[in-house]
Amino acid sequence: MTQSASSPVSSVDQAIVGAMTRRHFLGRTTCSFGAAALAGLLNDQAASALAGSLTHHAPTAKRIIYLHMAGSPPHHDLFDYKPLLNQRHGEVAPQDCYADRSAFVKPNATVLGSPYAFEQVGGNGAWVSELLPHFKSIVDDVCIVRSMHTDQFNHAPAQLLLHTGHMLQGRPSMGSWLSWGLGSENEDLPAFLVLVSGGKKPSAGTAAWSSGFMPTVHGGVQCRSKGDPVLGVGDPAGMDRALRRKTIDAINAINQLQADEFGDPETLSRIEQYELAFRMQTSVPEVMDISQEPASVLEAYGADPGTSSLANNCLLARRLSEAGVRFVQLFDWGWDVHGTNPSDDLMNQLPMKCQQMDRPVAALIKDLKQRGLLEDTLVIWSGEFGRTVMNEKRNGSTHLGRDHYPSCFTIWMAGGGIKAGTVHGSTDDWGAHVHEHPVSVHDLQATVLHTMGFDHEHLRYRSQGRDFRLTDVHGHVQHALLA
Numbered sequence: 001m002t003q004s005a006s007s008p009v010s011s012v013d014q015a016i017v018g019a020m021t022r023r024h025f026l027g028r029t030t031c032s033f034g035a036a037a038l039a040g041l042l043n044d045q046a047a048s049a050l051a052g053s054l055t056h057h058a059p060t061a062k063r064i065i066y067l068h069m070a071g072s073p074p075h076h077d078l079f080d081y082k083p084l085l086n087q088r089h090g091e092v093a094p095q096d097c098y099a100d101r102s103a104f105v106k107p108n109a110t111v112l113g114s115p116y117a118f119e120q121v122g123g124n125g126a127w128v129s130e131l132l133p134h135f136k137s138i139v140d141d142v143c144i145v146r147s148m149h150t151d152q153f154n155h156a157p158a159q160l161l162l163h164t165g166h167m168l169q170g171r172p173s174m175g176s177w178l179s180w181g182l183g184s185e186n187e188d189l190p191a192f193l194v195l196v197s198g199g200k201k202p203s204a205g206t207a208a209w210s211s212g213f214m215p216t217v218h219g220g221v222q223c224r225s226k227g228d229p230v231l232g233v234g235d236p237a238g239m240d241r242a243l244r245r246k247t248i249d250a251i252n253a254i255n256q257l258q259a260d261e262f263g264d265p266e267t268l269s270r271i272e273q274y275e276l277a278f279r280m281q282t283s284v285p286e287v288m289d290i291s292q293e294p295a296s297v298l299e300a301y302g303a304d305p306g307t308s309s310l311a312n313n314c315l316l317a318r319r320l321s322e323a324g325v326r327f328v329q330l331f332d333w334g335w336d337v338h339g340t341n342p343s344d345d346l347m348n349q350l351p352m353k354c355q356q357m358d359r360p361v362a363a364l365i366k367d368l369k370q371r372g373l374l375e376d377t378l379v380i381w382s383g384e385f386g387r388t389v390m391n392e393k394r395n396g397s398t399h400l401g402r403d404h405y406p407s408c409f410t411i412w413m414a415g416g417g418i419k420a421g422t423v424h425g426s427t428d429d430w431g432a433h434v435h436e437h438p439v440s441v442h443d444l445q446a447t448v449l450h451t452m453g454f455d456h457e458h459l460r461y462r463s464q465g466r467d468f469r470l471t472d473v474h475g476h477v478q479h480a481l482l483a
Contacts (some may be wrong), residue, residue, distance in 0.1 A: 099153060
């Protein structure tokens with residue numbers, strides 16, 4: 001492992017710590033590769049080969065970029081064209097268009113036709129809204145899934161279910177599972193990084209990228225595109241790098257004594273976190289500096305160095321993935337279009353959010369493809385649920401908006417072994433229920449793990465006397481989504 005020349009801690013000592021944490025992984029996973037723990041003592045090439053040996057089958061993806069539009073975009077107005085809504089606009093919606101449970105929509109709510117025009121584009125003739133002109137240019141590179149469904153109708157539990165496999169806090173997130181199973185391709189960067197835009201965190205908060213009951217080293221590390229890239233990673237005033245090294249060595253010596261006495265893997269995890277934080281002091285600022293990018297790339301993304309935006313985060317996602325980060329999670333808040341006022345309606349908020357998202361996301365796909373990274377980078381775009389057929393009209397609001405709706409929603413995926421240029425599944429004429437090829441949240445998780453080389457039924461972690469899976473006791477790999 002890379003070390004400062006002034007460090008008194010040998011690379012062999014740190015490798016042993018790394019190997020011990022990997023032995024903890026091997027002792028708890030159902031994958032039985034006993035010799036794999038030795039990889040911490042081998043060179044980078046051997047460690048890379050080890051990562052491949054830990055998977056259940058050959059992966060089609062090496063890394064993931066997950067783009068979560070927190071609040072959930074309305075599928076009827078972006079990807080799931082339903083002319084019947086416009087034909088029946090203003091009429092009382094059929095009872096079948098209601099979910100079993102609703103957040104705010106009232107009985108006798110009226111049908112809301114989309115105010116936006118749709119166009120068939122790409123080789124598959126996918127219907128795409130006028131709000132997404134840049135997406136139309138990448139439609140042949142993606143698989144649009146119109147048949148997603150969930151059983152949660154409020155933001156926080158729906159986000160938790162999507163990212164951790166359970167609606168309650170305390171489970172490891174998808175990125176944590178992959179960090180634990182594969183580690184990072186770059187020892188100087190965490191395996192799991194998180195970027196947030198839109199002015200606030202998702203409703204599920206940091207639990208959406210928590211390591212849950214796994215060692216905390218596998219939790220998502222939140223980075224910022226403005227100011228210090230990672231809070232707390234910089235040296236305190238008056239402390240230089242050499243003094244920081246001595247401080248960490250002293251702390252880790254105490255931690256090692258505790259680990260030797262009690263054998264708690266979390267103590268070893270703490271040692272590894274300190275060492276990673278020290279290496280991140282030089283690696284993170286470099287990879288997070290988008291001002292190094294050519295002007296043409298900044299223009300393509302609409303990125304502005306020194307500011308906080310989804311555009312900057314999309315460019316950072318490419319840089320982080322290229323640098324070897326295993327799982328990059330982007331959360332963009334502001335997609336909760338209830339229509340209570342102009343800041344959350346279909347006519348003002350939705351076009352603004354689409355404008356902020358459409359260009360950089362399309363640029364990300366094109367950039368990855370041009371660099372030869374898309375073929376083994378899985379990109380996922382989603383919200384946490386869908387939106388209603390009906391206009392919400394909460395408290396008599398005259399603004400247009402749609403309530404939460406769990407029965408169907410649309411996502412798309414690209415790269416990493418996904419079948420490009422396809423549309424999978426469909427909803428009924430109202431866009432209220434899945435009509436064919438349903439895909440549950442757990443099905444999506446099983447499929448994502450499959451692209452990374454894991455059988456979701458056998459990637460397990462033992463905690464509190466039982467084995468846990470990301471997919472809990474559910475999920476089926478959706479082979480129709482795979483190339």
